[in-house]
Amino acid sequence: MRHNTKFGARPISRQVNQLQLTRGRGGPLVIASVCASLFILQALLLLPYPGIQTDEALFASLIYEPRNLEHFVQVFKQRIPLMVMSYLGALKALLYALWFQIWPPSLASLRLPVVLAGAAGVCLFVTLLRDTLGRRAAWIGGLLLATDTSFLLLTTFDWGPVALQHLLLLAGLTSLVRFYRTRSRWQLAIAFFLFGLAFWDKAIFVWMFTGITLASVIVFLRELARVADRRNIAVALLALAAGAAPLIVYNFRHHGPTFRNARYSTHDLAGKLHMVRSTLEGSALFGYLTREDDGHRRPNPPNALERASLALSELAGRPRRNLLFYALIGCLVLLPVIWRSPARRAVLFALIAMSVAWIQMALNEGTGGSAHHSVLLWPLPHLIIAATLAEISCRAFRGAQAAVTALIAVLAVSSLLVTNEYLAQFIRHGPGPYWTDAMGPLVERLQTTPAGAVIVVDWGILDSARLLSRGRLPLYQAIDLASRERLDEEGLRALRWLLELPDPLFVGYAPGENQVVPQGPRLAAHALHLGYVKQPLWEVPDRHGRIVFEVYRFRPTSDPDRSRSQ
Secondary structure, eight states: OOOOOSTTOOOHHHHHHHHSOOOSTTOHHHHHHHHHHHHHHHHHHHTTSSOOOTTTTGGGGGTSSSOOOSSEEEETTEEEEOEEETTEESHHHHHHHHHHHHSOSSHHHHHHHHHHHHHHHHHHHHHHHHHHTOHHHHHHHHHHHHTOHHHHHHHHSOSSOOHHHHHHHHHHHHHHHHHHHHOOHHHHHHHHHHHHHHHHHBTTHHHHHHHHHHHHHHHSHHHHHHHOOHHHHHHHHHHHHHHTHHHHHHHHHTTOTTGGGOOBOOTTHHHHHHHHHHHHHTOTTTTTTBOOOSSOOOSSOSSHHHHHHHHHHHHHTOOOOOSHHHHHHHHHHTGGGGTTSTHHHHHHHHHHHHHHHHHHHHHBTTOSSSHHHHGGGTTHHHHHHHHHHHHHHTSSSTTHHHHHHHHHHHHHHHHHHHHHHHHHHHHHHOBOGGGOTTHHHHHHHHHTSOOSEEEEOSTTSHHHHHHHTTTOSOEEEOHHHHHOSSOOHHHHHHHHHHHTSSSEEEEEEOTTOTTOOOSHHHHHHHHHHTTEEEEEEEEEEOTTSOEEEEEEEEEEOSOHHHHHHO
16 A cells, blocks of 8 residues: 655655654654753853842742741751742752752752753653653754743753753643653652642642643643543542642631632733743843943953853844744644644644643733743643654655754854854843852852851842851841831831841842842931931942942941931
């Protein structure tokens, strides 16, 4: 019997190959190793430049003093934290508490685990594509995800946090595919347990979970019907509940605070949709993670690698956008061309899941407007591109494979050039103000300065200082007091208590630090009302010579009554 090889159809043997794991050259281990190594290499180049941002270190409040153990369970007289806040679980904190026993907190020890998590996510994505769509799709998807600028940055600098979300999602999906092939309930239980952990890690996993669930029902209803018996459903629900047990216990004890975070709004839907595009193009973090030109520039980069990065940036025209958005749109336009192939269902699955997830984040008030939310849709765009281009490359017309190979190379290089532009921006102008590289020197200086209390005045300092000092600094915060125009009697009493602590140091952003409005002058005015005047001690610059932080004390004035009257 002759196979029909017309455009739009393919041999039965190739269709089977798309649904089975095959062996041979370019197997999943080779593809995963190449893609993961590429991801790690880029991350290591970028890792040392930004300082630690406060949300990147937020989990440390469950590990180091002053600790936030408001939500915990008691096990053998030990307090085990459940949640950082109502929608953010303690999973990351518990993992890092063990890790920091091996490697104490530093820039490297904080970021290396999430880099490895990102690399593992790339490997799982390769495996998922290899198992469902074949070797070609695995190469395409793996390379595009490994070189994706936003995925790289938002994983390496995990202030979202997103690294565990991607890892748990991809690990769960990979286990589900294995369950469908082997009918092993252990694989089913593992998949839903991982999904439960993702819910605990960050409750907004509900976006992606409902997206992939609805997409599976619509696209794979026949396959679901084959496996959705009572035992399998019971296993899935029990495993999901086991993984999410800390989140469930927390909401049961406190009457559902996680669910009260949902407040729906249609405000700025166009802006949130544009953020998805900016995240896909890799441009969303310029001006936040990196600084724009403010006149401070390192004239002579100290090493050849930095000089090469700057030269490449100039040669490429300082690109800020890659071509992935256009590739995604092009692949959606090509959907009718691949309609009669196995790739159609993969594309529809990813498109429906992504749409459902985005609608939820966009309609929820306060979410969807930043890159660390948009990137949670990943790697669904890459799945669409990989499935479409892999199918197109298998077509019978001459040159299709070479054309797709060239296109993938162009897409990957466009992303690598944007990533290099972030590196060049770090070198030229430094990280953004909330990622300042002055944070490390600040903490080192504070640890060698005698003080009975270190009082943080501005947002963005406390959590990073707690992590880098391993809880050894006697930290307090006056952020709320400094943010008020006027203090009532209760506020004045709180400020007086801080001022009368033994030998307190006050830490805040220095005046003139652009993009940050320091609260120190307002706090100084409140202190003057109580009869205390500011006494500057020292300042901390960043690598580019900007004065970022100031440290000062307050001393009583000679005439407190006159100060209060003023």
